Amino acid sequence: xxxxxxxxxxxxxxxxxxxxxxxxxxxxxxxxxxxxxxxxxxxxxxxxxxxxxxxxxxxxxxxxxxxxxxxxxxxxxxxxxxxxxxxxxxxxxxxxxxxxxxxxxxxxxxxxxxxxxxxxxxxxxxxxxxxxxxxxxxxxxxxxxxxxxxxxxxxxxxxxxxxxxxxxxxxxxxxxxxxxxxxxxxxxxxxxxxxxxxxxxxxxxxxxxxxxxxxxxxxxxxxxxxxxxxxxxxxxxxxxxxxxxxxxxxxxxxxxxxxxxxxxxxxxxxxxxxxxxxxxxxxxxxxxxxxxxxxxxxxxxxxxxxxxxxxxxxxxxxxxxxxxxxxxxxxxxxxxxxxxxxxxxxxxxxxxxxxxxxxxxxxxxxxxxxxxxxxxxxxxxxxxxxxxxxxxxxxxxxxxxxxxxxxxxxxxxxxxxxxxxx
Amino acid sequence: xxxxxxxxxxxxxxxxxxxxxxxxxxxxxxxxxxxxxxxxxxxxxxxxxxxxxxxxxxxxxxxxxxxxxxxxxxxxxxxxxxxxxxxxxxxxxxxxxxxxxxxxxxxxxxxxxxxxxxxxxxxxxxxxxxxxxxxxxxxxxxxxxxxxxxxxxxxxxxxxxxxxxxxxxxxxxxxxxxxxxxxxxxxxxxxxxxxxxxxxxxxxxxxxxxxxxxxxxxxxxxxxxxxxxxxxxxxxxxxxxxxxxxxxxxxxxxxxxxxxxxxxxxxxxxxxxxxxxxxxxxxxxxxxxxxxxxxxxxxxxxxxxxxxxxxxxxxxxxxxxxxxxxxxxxxxxxxxxxxxxxxxxxxxxxxxxxxxxxxxxxxxxxxxxxxxxxxxxxxxxxxxxxxxxxxxxxxxxxxxxxxxxxxxxxxxxxxxxxxxxx
Numbered sequence: 001x002x003x004x005x006x007x008x009x010x011x012x013x014x015x016x017x018x019x020x021x022x023x024x025x026x027x028x029x030x031x032x033x034x035x036x037x038x039x040x041x042x043x044x045x046x047x048x049x050x051x052x053x054x055x056x057x058x059x060x061x062x063x064x065x066x067x068x069x070x071x072x073x074x075x076x077x078x079x080x081x082x083x084x085x086x087x088x089x090x091x092x093x094x095x096x097x098x099x100x101x102x103x104x105x106x107x108x109x110x111x112x113x114x115x116x117x118x119x120x121x122x123x124x125x126x127x128x129x130x131x132x133x134x135x136x137x138x139x140x141x142x143x144x145x146x147x148x149x150x151x152x153x154x155x156x157x158x159x160x161x162x163x164x165x166x167x168x169x170x171x172x173x174x175x176x177x178x179x180x181x182x183x184x185x186x187x188x189x190x191x192x193x194x195x196x197x198x199x200x201x202x203x204x205x206x207x208x209x210x211x212x213x214x215x216x217x218x219x220x221x222x223x224x225x226x227x228x229x230x231x232x233x234x235x236x237x238x239x240x241x242x243x244x245x246x247x248x249x250x251x252x253x254x255x256x257x258x259x260x261x262x263x264x265x266x267x268x269x270x271x272x273x274x275x276x277x278x279x280x281x282x283x284x285x286x287x288x289x290x291x292x293x294x295x296x297x298x299x300x301x302x303x304x305x306x307x308x309x310x311x312x313x314x315x316x317x318x319x320x321x322x323x324x325x326x327x328x329x330x331x332x333x334x335x336x337x338x339x340x341x342x343x344x345x346x347x348x349x350x351x352x353x354x355x356x357x358x359x360x361x362x363x364x365x366x367x368x369x370x371x372x373x374x375x376x377x378x379x380x381x382x383x384x385x386x387x388x389x390x391x392x393x394x395x396x397x398x399x400x401x402x403x404x405x406x407x408x409x410x411x412x413x414x415x416x417x418x419x420x421x422x
Numbered sequence: 423x424x425x426x427x428x429x430x431x432x433x434x435x436x437x438x439x440x441x442x443x444x445x446x447x448x449x450x451x452x453x454x455x456x457x458x459x460x461x462x463x464x465x466x467x468x469x470x471x472x473x474x475x476x477x478x479x480x481x482x483x484x485x486x487x488x489x490x491x492x493x494x495x496x497x498x499x500x501x502x503x504x505x506x507x508x509x510x511x512x513x514x515x516x517x518x519x520x521x522x523x524x525x526x527x528x529x530x531x532x533x534x535x536x537x538x539x540x541x542x543x544x545x546x547x548x549x550x551x552x553x554x555x556x557x558x559x560x561x562x563x564x565x566x567x568x569x570x571x572x573x574x575x576x577x578x579x580x581x582x583x584x585x586x587x588x589x590x591x592x593x594x595x596x597x598x599x600x601x602x603x604x605x606x607x608x609x610x611x612x613x614x615x616x617x618x619x620x621x622x623x624x625x626x627x628x629x630x631x632x633x634x635x636x637x638x639x640x641x642x643x644x645x646x647x648x649x650x651x652x653x654x655x656x657x658x659x660x661x662x663x664x665x666x667x668x669x670x671x672x673x674x675x676x677x678x679x680x681x682x683x684x685x686x687x688x689x690x691x692x693x694x695x696x697x698x699x700x701x702x703x704x705x706x707x708x709x710x711x712x713x714x715x716x717x718x719x720x721x722x723x724x725x726x727x728x729x730x731x732x733x734x735x736x737x738x739x740x741x742x743x744x745x746x747x748x749x750x751x752x753x754x755x756x757x758x759x760x761x762x763x764x765x766x767x768x769x770x771x772x773x774x775x776x777x778x779x780x781x782x783x784x785x786x787x788x789x790x791x792x793x794x795x796x797x798x799x800x801x802x803x804x805x806x807x808x809x810x811x812x813x814x815x816x817x818x819x820x821x822x823x824x825x826x827x828x829x830x831x832x833x834x835x836x837x838x839x840x841x842x843x844x
Binding site: 062124127129389413 | 456457458474475476477479483484487493494495496497538539542546547549551552558559562563566605606607609814827828829830831832833834835836
């Protein structure tokens with residue numbers, strides 16, 4: 001039996017496992033420190049109370065239950081021995097014949113780790129519910145507040161980072177304050193909410209064409225989002241943000257400014273770029289270790305022109321399948337091919353019912369772009385159940401402007417602590 | 423303007439607010455330390471991964487948005503001055519002309535508060551997701567465990583308390599292990615899971631007739647639940663439970679054995695029973711304070727025969743409406759009436775597709791009882807949206823035996839802590 005070990009149950013790991021599923025002579029072990037696969041492109045919807053966590057996440061073992069040669073273990077990789085073909089985990093060690101490293105990406109604060117406390121990023125369910133808690137709590141606190149100055153600070157939201165995630169977060173806050181919450185408060189006017197989208201670079205959504213970028217800017221402004229480009233954040237603390245020489249007083253800051261490859265890769269003594277991504281060969285194998293592959297956000301995979309592939313879901317998706325197929329080819333003695341990315345285009349959504357979509361041959365914006373965005377995301381949602389329910393949930397909130405998951409959930413579940421306090 | 427202050431957004435508080443909503447001359451303030459109303463009868467479904475939190479909870483201000491004379495504040499009551507008609511909160515103080523205290527109930531460990539850490543109760547969303555995390559993690563840990571003895575302990579679940587909540591939890595664990603998880607593990611056989619339902623009294627579900635109790639016992643045993651009655655728990659720790667002279671080694675203990683009235687009531691210098699419930703007059707007012715009412719789980723309200731009304735949703739529901747109407751009658755100068763409970767019966771569900779239902783004239787069990795249970799719970803779910811989605815979710819899991827919300831979610835959202843550790 002050829003032992004394949006996959007680290008990470010994201011798009012890359014899951015697709016590799018599927019490609020190898022129920023294939024003879026192969027035993028697959030997939031490990032992940034979480035029990036669930038997360039559909040990250042929709043995570044901002046959880047942060048903005050539009051969807052419940054379970055609607056964009058599913059247990060990895062459930063997704064792969066049909067493949068009898070695949071076992072799933074909830075373990076965390078802690079080290080690797082490339083010579084002995086062994087992976088160390090928090091539960092012992094696992095040996096492999098072929099290994100796929102696909103641990104994804106995490107937030108980076110460019111050396112300012114103390115900012116994280118005040119500006120949560122958006123990579124996990126826990127972070128998304130934390131953002132939801134903060135945004136909703138800001139409105140609740142403003143409602144019971146009698147100090148107008150403090151109210152203004154509570155109703156100021158700063159989103160740092162003008163990529164698709166930052167644009168989606170800022171647009172959703174703008175929309176929520178203007179439509180969803182409008183009728184429910186007595187002491188504040190949620191439509192006076194100020195949302196600031198701050199980008200250090202010269203433009204938001206830099207990978208899109210200029211025409212679509214301008215359209216996105218206009219759509220954001222219509223939702224009350226002020227876009228500040230060429231604005232570098234120099235400090236984040238509990239009371240606000242410093243941008244250039246200016247101080248913005250706010251109680252809620254969200255971070256969408258930087259990601260880097262998962263830190264597990266740092267344990268490998270191999271070439272990396274400044275984002276911690278592992279440099280790989282054309283066949284996605286690690287230089288010097290042909291039986292070790294890297295895929296998804298953790299890989300520095302280059303196009304023919306020498307530019308790096310972007311850290312987006314379709315790249316991880318296609319790379320995972322490619323690695324699975326490469327292992328099958330190896331076993332049949334066929335020569336390896338190089339990975340080549342089929343770029344189907346890119347999209348970003350701005351609030352409800354507006355988006356921008358760009359492919360080689362097509363540029364779309366507005367409502368039809370949003371419908372395209374919707375269809376693509378529903379199609380790719382893993383597992384029929386989620387697809388079905390998310391569609392309904394969206395249809396519902398589209399018709400009613402409601403948000404279905406506006407819960408403020410605390411971190412602590414125990415209550416007896418109160419008893420001892422008294 | 424007559425100022426009505428309601429403490430607590432449960433069934434009682436919400437129904438009182440609705441009864442007073444959009445009535446002339448009345449201003450209502452409802453405070454709750456949470457932003458959401460929780461449909462507690464279905465909370466066990468969240469703990470057992472059948473429903474998402476948002477499907478059984480909705481923002482209080484959203485439910486009451488249509489009543490322009492009602493404002494909702496997320497504040498916690500901390501004290502009360504009955505002489506000056508003032509309520510103290512964590513945000514200052516609020517004055518009232520009429521007050522309704524309806525803070526509900528919380529778990530009690532009968533003086534063993536240190537048990538809570540090892541045996542979470544089921545009163546809040548946080549507790550439900552904590553139980554979900556523990557139960558699902560036990561299966562994950564057993565899957566990666568090579569020690570058969572440890573595996574056996576991991577696959578032993580103890581539910582303490584044989585009331586409806588304990589029966590529902592135990593039945594759901596039995597069912598999940600036998601059906602939902604059966605095909606997804608490679609190293610363990612989830613159908614060998616041992617579920618123990620422990621009750622100190624002589625029987626489970628003591629409020630039901632003997633015939634239905636026996637039926638429930640049989641239904642539980644069919645799901646692999648062992649029912650231990652007349653069994654008093656003498657200790658709970660991280661490694662197991664002591665029952666009588668016996669020691670059960672287990673990694674997962676759930677608490678459904680005791681509740682008491684919310685502790686806010688302790689601040690009132692008035693008569694209480696041993697569960698901390700405040701004794702009230704026939705019109706639900708506090709003795710000596712005709713403008714202060716108590717309703718729901720926090721009230722000790724007596725039937726004509728002197729027995730106490732049970733702490734169930736319909737009582738709170740009817741009492742809330744009654745208090746609202748009483749305040750309206752007061753303002754019109756009409757005399758007060760006494761509250762009388764219209765008992766529509768009781769029900770409990772055992773796993774999927776089985777339940778017991780008992781009214782004055784009717785005793786149902788099995789599938790038809792379950793359908794009745796389903797219809798009643800869907801009908802009472804607050805807000806059309808939840809009703810609609812929960813129905814669909816149930817239809818789905820009924821047809822597929824899947825559970826839609828099997829997420830293990832951690833308590834901590836920060837990731838940079840790992841960075842500093844390394």
